[in-house]
Amino acid sequence: xSTSTQTIEQLANREYKYGFVTDVEQESAPxxxxxxxxxxxxxxxxxxxxxxDWRLKAFRAWQTMKEPTWGNIKYGPIDYQNIIYYAAxxxxxxxxxxxxxxxxxxxxxxxxxxxxxEQKLLSGVAVDAVFDSVSVATTFKEHLAExxxxxxxxxxxxxxxxxxxxQYLGSVVPYTDNFFATLNSAVFSDGSFAYIPNGVRCxxxxxxYFRINARETGQFERTLIIxxxxxxxxxxxxxxxPMRDENQxxxxxxxxxxxxxxxIKYSTVQNWYPGDSAGRxxxxxxxxxxxxxxxxNSKITWTQVETGSAITWKYPGCILMGDNSVGExxxxxxxxxxxxxxxxxxxxxxxxxxxxxxxxKGISAGHGQNTYRGxxxxxxxxxxxxxxxxxxSLLIGDQCGAHTFPYLEINNSTAQVxxxxxxxxxxxxxxxxxxxRGLSTEDAVNMIVSGFCxxxxxxxxxxxxxxxxxxxxxxxxxxxx
Amino acid sequence: xxTVSNLHAAAAGREILRGIDLSISAGEVHAxxxxxxxxxSTLARVLAGHPExxxxxxxxxxxxxxLLAMDPESRARAGVFMAFQxxxxxxxxxxxxxLKAALNALRASRGQEELDAIEFMTLVRDRMAQLGIDEAxxxxxxxxxxxxGEKKRNEIFQMTMLEPRxxxxxxTDSGLDIDALKIVAQGVNAMRRSDRAFLLVTxxxxxxxxxxxxxxxxxxxxRIVRSGGKExxxxxxxxxxxxxxxxxGG
Numbered sequence: 001x002s003t004s005t006q007t008i009e010q011l012a013n014r015e016y017k018y019g020f021v022t023d024v025e026q027e028s029a030p031x032x033x034x035x036x037x038x039x040x041x042x043x044x045x046x047x048x049x050x051x052x053d054w055r056l057k058a059f060r061a062w063q064t065m066k067e068p069t070w071g072n073i074k075y076g077p078i079d080y081q082n083i084i085y086y087a088a089x090x091x092x093x094x095x096x097x098x099x100x101x102x103x104x105x106x107x108x109x110x111x112x113x114x115x116x117x118e119q120k121l122l123s124g125v126a127v128d129a130v131f132d133s134v135s136v137a138t139t140f141k142e143h144l145a146e147x148x149x150x151x152x153x154x155x156x157x158x159x160x161x162x163x164x165x166x167q168y169l170g171s172v173v174p175y176t177d178n179f180f181a182t183l184n185s186a187v188f189s190d191g192s193f194a195y196i197p198n199g200v201r202c203x204x205x206x207x208x209y210f211r212i213n214a215r216e217t218g219q220f221e222r223t224l225i226i227x228x229x230x231x232x233x234x235x236x237x238x239x240x241x242p243m244r245d246e247n248q249x250x251x252x253x254x255x256x257x258x259x260x261x262x263x264i265k266y267s268t269v270q271n272w273y274p275g276d277s278a279g280r281x282x283x284x285x286x287x288x289x290x291x292x293x294x295x296x297n298s299k300i301t302w303t304q305v306e307t308g309s310a311i312t313w314k315y316p317g318c319i320l321m322g323d324n325s326v327g328e329x330x331x332x333x334x335x336x337x338x339x340x341x342x343x344x345x346x347x348x349x350x351x352x353x354x355x356x357x358x359x360x361k362g363i364s365a366g367h368g369q370n371t372y373r374g375x376x377x378x379x380x381x382x383x384x385x386x387x388x389x390x391x392x393s394l395l396i397g398d399q400c401g402a403h404t405f406p407y408l409e410i411n412n413s414t415a416q417v418x419x420x421x422x423x424x425x426x427x428x429x430x431x432x433x434x435x436x437r438g439l440s441t442e443d444a445v446n447m448i449v450s451g452f453c454x455x456x457x458x459x460x461x462x463x464x465x466x467x468x469x470x471x472x473x474x475x476x477x478x479x480x481x
Numbered sequence: 482x483x484t485v486s487n488l489h490a491a492a493a494g495r496e497i498l499r500g501i502d503l504s505i506s507a508g509e510v511h512a513x514x515x516x517x518x519x520x521x522s523t524l525a526r527v528l529a530g531h532p533e534x535x536x537x538x539x540x541x542x543x544x545x546x547x548l549l550a551m552d553p554e555s556r557a558r559a560g561v562f563m564a565f566q567x568x569x570x571x572x573x574x575x576x577x578x579x580l581k582a583a584l585n586a587l588r589a590s591r592g593q594e595e596l597d598a599i600e601f602m603t604l605v606r607d608r609m610a611q612l613g614i615d616e617a618x619x620x621x622x623x624x625x626x627x628x629x630g631e632k633k634r635n636e637i638f639q640m641t642m643l644e645p646r647x648x649x650x651x652x653t654d655s656g657l658d659i660d661a662l663k664i665v666a667q668g669v670n671a672m673r674r675s676d677r678a679f680l681l682v683t684x685x686x687x688x689x690x691x692x693x694x695x696x697x698x699x700x701x702x703x704r705i706v707r708s709g710g711k712e713x714x715x716x717x718x719x720x721x722x723x724x725x726x727x728x729x730g731g
Contacts, residue, residue: 427569428532428533429569430569430570430571432531432532432553432569433565433568433569433571434571434579434583435530435552435553435554435557436529436530436553436554436556436557436562436563436565437557437579437583437586437639437643438554438557438558438583438586438587438590438643439554439582439583439586440554440586441554443582443586447571447574447578447579447582448571448574450573450574451571451572451573451574451622452572452573453573454573455573
């Protein structure tokens, strides 16, 4: 065995950095799913009747649906009756300041490096921290409120802004959309809500850290962002989860609505527990994310860096309704060890002169399987629509796989659609070249991979790009040998 | 500085080097010539530690240290540089970033402080001017989309930045037009110093018109069959490799 292989194997044996469990008294619902459980969730959250009704309709629809099997992913059956659908840290009186937050939870956030500390807040990040299912702290809200921006937990939005929630909930991802989104609609626990009023440019990156903590608790987050006419918002979502033996199901829904001339930038770094090197454990991540460019000249950009989870199944898409609206999707997806990712986007062009850009970078290492699946649909009325797609795959080692499934549906002859794809392999020669210049194998791989992902990282806000790059190198440790 | 004794090396189970003996002192320029398949490039790559080759016998000492026991990056950090015959492309990584990472890795291994961006750029501009290289090269991805000549010049540029003790040039002259060849030669000549040595691997005598070697070795079938002064290169050019092979065979 060469020395580089040994070094790499040592690195590979390092433990998942974020694998710890916070010991907070939990309040959980019994296992399983029924109308009673949904009523319980709704009651715990003190929800209005219309929302309970919506959940129940979703649940009834879900009972008639089948789990999709078209994904290029393999996993054992999920027992939906063996999942706890609601867990919350024990109720405490409403919190006025950060000091009142449970010290255990504070320590967890600190370990994760979440900027809840005052000095970190000064760096300009407002955080709505979702600890398991209930929001425990929201910061910067007052400053944002002065501008008329609403940034709060989903539950709070239901309480304080029911009309907005009612108007937009399910307007992009209807409760009948797909098996996992429908399940989410029935049981979602909490999530984030942002509303940017007319003409306001949100002065800071809005940021949410989701964290799966309670053992065997499915996470069903729901996020809704509404950007009114002429507004602008950039939203960051980052995740880490503690180490677990059992697989955990995660089925989130994110809905974005952009009105005339509005811009929404949604960036994700996903680093949930990917399972161990033998493929045991890890998060199952079935996510539905969709944005609607409802207004003219509106723009929605999805940027994702997916390094974690045992299974990733997500296709953040854009419905380009408004004339001249723009949809963008920039993605880096990494699969190492036994991780599987089936991810991509859907760009649905309905309005005239609508434009979409897709840049997808898949990195496969170990026994990882990485699939790009994307749909570009140009509707009959979408005159002069344009799409550019680029799908690149990078292979590290010879046990992994890369797959590309681009679907095109073009119903208007004025459309211009371009698709480029490439597959390359990190070669011994590239690594040797770097080592001959004095760089270690690990640094060489990191450099080659970040070069490959450059176009996507460029889309991320600065601090996030640095974090993403670090995550990528951690997730690829042990991949070359 | 470099002592190679009875070096045997193989690739994919096939023996290519069959007992090389070579000694290079500081300040010297040695040229290794020989027909295709004689093992010239293999020798260069084995010295640099390319993982494709297995050393089956022999010893290499670089400044009294066992070079073969070191991994490629340690050899580089000890001052061994190889200009590649086929420089490798690294898309998305700028030349400047790559070079700064390499330079700082070498500096760190010597206990020197890393250069900051300003110090680095000052050095880069100085070296680029010496070689007449366009600064646009810095922002381009490493060797990606470079012409053959640009790649070779980039190797020499890296060499002048990294300031090795022993520089091995693996057929840097092949595929170069006369102007590019002159630039390469000028870069090497400017770096000749009493504490630095060069090993030039070349198929043609042409390069040696511009870089005058102290010693010329002729490699055939994995062995050095003849060594001599610079006039050996002219003799070879005139008579061809067949002449030597016939002599050795007879």
